Amino acid sequence: MSADEVIGVEGLRKAYGGGPAVDGIDLHVARGEVFALLGPNGAGKSTTVEILEGFRSRDAGSVRVLGADPARAGRAWRARIGIVWQDQVEASPLSAAALLRHFAGYFPDPMDPEEALELVGLSGEAARSARAMSGGQRRRLDVALGIVGRPELLFLDEPTTGFDPASRRRFWEMVRGLAGQGTTVLLTTHYLDEAEALADRVSVIVGGRIAATGDTATLGGRRTAEATVSWTDGAERRSVRTGAPTRTVAGLADRFGGEVPGLTVHRPTLEEVYLSLIGESSGTGLPGAPAEVPA
Numbered sequence: 001m002s003a004d005e006v007i008g009v010e011g012l013r014k015a016y017g018g019g020p021a022v023d024g025i026d027l028h029v030a031r032g033e034v035f036a037l038l039g040p041n042g043a044g045k046s047t048t049v050e051i052l053e054g055f056r057s058r059d060a061g062s063v064r065v066l067g068a069d070p071a072r073a074g075r076a077w078r079a080r081i082g083i084v085w086q087d088q089v090e091a092s093p094l095s096a097a098a099l100l101r102h103f104a105g106y107f108p109d110p111m112d113p114e115e116a117l118e119l120v121g122l123s124g125e126a127a128r129s130a131r132a133m134s135g136g137q138r139r140r141l142d143v144a145l146g147i148v149g150r151p152e153l154l155f156l157d158e159p160t161t162g163f164d165p166a167s168r169r170r171f172w173e174m175v176r177g178l179a180g181q182g183t184t185v186l187l188t189t190h191y192l193d194e195a196e197a198l199a200d201r202v203s204v205i206v207g208g209r210i211a212a213t214g215d216t217a218t219l220g221g222r223r224t225a226e227a228t229v230s231w232t233d234g235a236e237r238r239s240v241r242t243g244a245p246t247r248t249v250a251g252l253a254d255r256f257g258g259e260v261p262g263l264t265v266h267r268p269t270l271e272e273v274y275l276s277l278i279g280e281s282s283g284t285g286l287p288g289a290p291a292e293v294p295a
């Protein structure tokens with residue numbers, strides 16, 4: 001394990017009664033990285049994360065988180081990680097500041113409640129009880145509770161569910177800010193735009209195994225995948241899939257003597273790559289996907 005490695009997982013396996021939930025996963029996350037786990041429902045993301053958090057046992061594999069095995073790590077280790085729980089503060093009658101102060105007591109060098117509230121965009125709400133907050137505000141308070149201890153490693157599980165679009169963007173900025181200060185973030189999300197906005201690298205987990213790991217720009221051969229060039233020819237819409245779209249467009253420009261009617265050039269989106277990796281789609285121009293339209 002390199003000095004810079006915050007999470008190192010090799011050959012991780014976990015089965016429940018119904019069969020393997022995690023079936024041989026390797027993960028390596030460096031300090032300051034934002035790393036996202038993507039995958040369909042039941043893929044094994046939560047099981048993996050709970051093992052990394054030390055809340056679930058494993059059947060096989062080696063796991064190091066902040067230099068320790070989470071299955072055996074103690075309180076000092078736990079104080080270095082932050083976890084954002086789903087709906088942690090649902091019914092609390094305590095004020096946001098009181099809740100944060102209480103949580104802060106578990107950590108050696110916590111933030112002031114005001115600092116944590118400011119970071120999640122709740123600065124005016126210190127005196128308000130969680131019970132009196134909107135769903136989205138409560139979710140942000142959950143995040144504030146997860147970061148109040150200044151964690152070196154932050155686990156975010158579906159963090160922006162229920163956020164309005166502006167709050168999501170503010171939240172993303174906050175996570176980028178934390179990562180910029182050296183906090184490592186392990187994120188699970190079903191939102192591909194969130195992964196694209198936040199993650200330095202992602203792993204797509206399918207059926208307890210990693211289908212692909214990489215940055216969002218190149219995942220699953222995205223950058224090298226063929227592009228689809230489409231245009232209008234008389235009354236007909238034409239398309240061609242090509243590895244050299246610039247040459248195709250230049251040829252079309254020659255042919256049309258300038259502007260190509262209805263020209264579009266499409267490369268696979270992260271969503272298309274993801275759907276293809278989980279076996280839900282074809283015709284994306286990705287390696288192995290059948291061509292939609294013959295050249």
Ligand SMILES: Nc1ncnc2c1ncn2[C@@H]1O[C@H](COP(=O)(O)OP(=O)(O)OP(=O)(O)O)[C@@H](O)[C@H]1O
Nearest residue numbers: 016017018021039040041042043044045046047048
């Ligand atoms: N405590 C448990 N007992 C038995 N089976 C479980 C338990 N927890 C999870 N599983 C099973 O393990 C598999 C992986 O579940 P897991 O919760 O890790 O997936 P996930 O990727 O987090 O899914 P989601 O996106 O729905 O949260 C699923 O088939 C699930 O039914």
